[in-house]
Amino acid sequence: MKNLKTLREQRGLSQQKLADKFCLSQQSIYKYENGLAEPDFATLKQFANFFHTTVDYLIGYETADGTQETFTITLMPKTFKEAHHLELYQKLGSNLQTQVDNFLEAVIEIIDNNSTADK
Numbered sequence: 001m002k003n004l005k006t007l008r009e010q011r012g013l014s015q016q017k018l019a020d021k022f023c024l025s026q027q028s029i030y031k032y033e034n035g036l037a038e039p040d041f042a043t044l045k046q047f048a049n050f051f052h053t054t055v056d057y058l059i060g061y062e063t064a065d066g067t068q069e070t071f072t073i074t075l076m077p078k079t080f081k082e083a084h085h086l087e088l089y090q091k092l093g094s095n096l097q098t099q100v101d102n103f104l105e106a107v108i109e110i111i112d113n114n115s116t117a118d119k
Helices: 002-010 015-021 026-033 041-051 055-059 080-091 094-118
Strands: none
Touching: 002 026, 002 041, 002 055, 015 026, 041 055
């Protein structure tokens, strides 16, 4: 998360001011910037949106000019249905992929919230 510190400083924000914008503690920002803790994915996405960058850049897998560092994860579909869904997804343009991503994340969030409420 060294890039978080760089972006924060470029904006002239203290750790406390950044923490306040995201309802976090100053200690959380300190820990993120110094590799003592990692933010959850939702927080990473909020940081990326706020700084107009990508999660990849924040976590160090993309350089400031947008070129990708070498980082590959290969996921093999487990079923024919998963393979078919992946094939369909790859045929979508990036705008539609983003809409599908947002939809799936919203559905998962609803499921997570419902399962938490049931406990």
